[in-house]
Amino acid sequence: MYDLIIIGGGPAGIAAGIYAVRFGLDTIILERNEISGQISMADVVENYPGFPSISGLELMEKYRTHAREAGVKTMITEALSVRSEGTKKIVSTDSGDLEAKAVIIATGANPKHLGVPGEKEFISKGVSYCAICDGPFFKNKTVVVVGGGNSAVTDALFLSKVAQKVYLVHRRDHLRAAKILQDRAAATSNIELVLNTLVMEIAGSRGGVKKVEKVILQDINSKEIRELPANGVFIYVGINPNTGFVNVEKDEEGFIRTNRWMETSEKGIYAAGDCRDTPIWQLVAAVRDGAIAATAAYEYIENIK
């Protein structure tokens, strides 16, 4: 039996792992695959202290190296459920059951879908949620970025270096992204803001090779409908937590509710990072959550000895 199982190897899980091994806990991180964390998909991270500018993947590699050198063990396996038997926690995985005294859920989140006709049909056929993964396919083409937050604007800036034209479509009358990003977008000649506008449909060719050809937009104020020719659509409209496998108290969107010690409604089960109901889903907050959860888990394990 492990002292602590951490489910998820993104920034929250890694931070929790480093803290846990330093407390002397026999700890293992379960990762669904070897590239964890939404941050791996970030072209550039500029708001994490100590790293003025670093790619998400490079930062994640640094985390993993740090964890490995600190003595954190990892296993590639998918957690299917978590249950308590007395003070023992049992994590069922696709490689069998694992036991621990405490569990930290740090499974993060996935990009939320826009939920419009054509989106699902054209995923990987022009609809994407990751510009650094798929952006280079749109060299000298026209793309639409949907959203107004940091991710949308950061990836619009990345795409502006590849695509001929980037339309940044947002439903509100202003962007939510950090001012520095908004200023960069405004200064980029091939990014055009399309505000107060909803994406109603993503359309394209269905016979033969499927591909996106246009988006149908609606102006929120005038209700006018128009078509915008586009080869790719990159969607950044929020996140969905990966929490379906665990039965603890969650909010209406599935984010796990915790107190300030990252304790969930189930004793000995903690949550950290983007899977948690938190005011900001940011790298720096995920790392903080991981440290707190590991500290709380250590106290808990000490008390049940």
Added chain:
Amino acid sequence: MVKVTLIHASWCTFCPAARRFWKDLKSEYDFEYEEIDVESPEGQALADKHGIVSVPTTLIDGEPVFTGLPKKADAITHITQK
């Protein structure tokens, strides 16, 4: 025998992990395996034929089946289907 073709790219974040994934699986299961750079003429031809605009993409017996990193259980199901 099932043939697995991994379409990858030099700039692709998840491709190194996908290559390791399929190579590890090949050490456990018997299937044909090849890797094709999407920027090579052969890769470009496959991308055009199947409308591939996302990597890594895995073809099973010539048809696109997985985009991104597959789940191991799903991959095993496909390579043991014959």
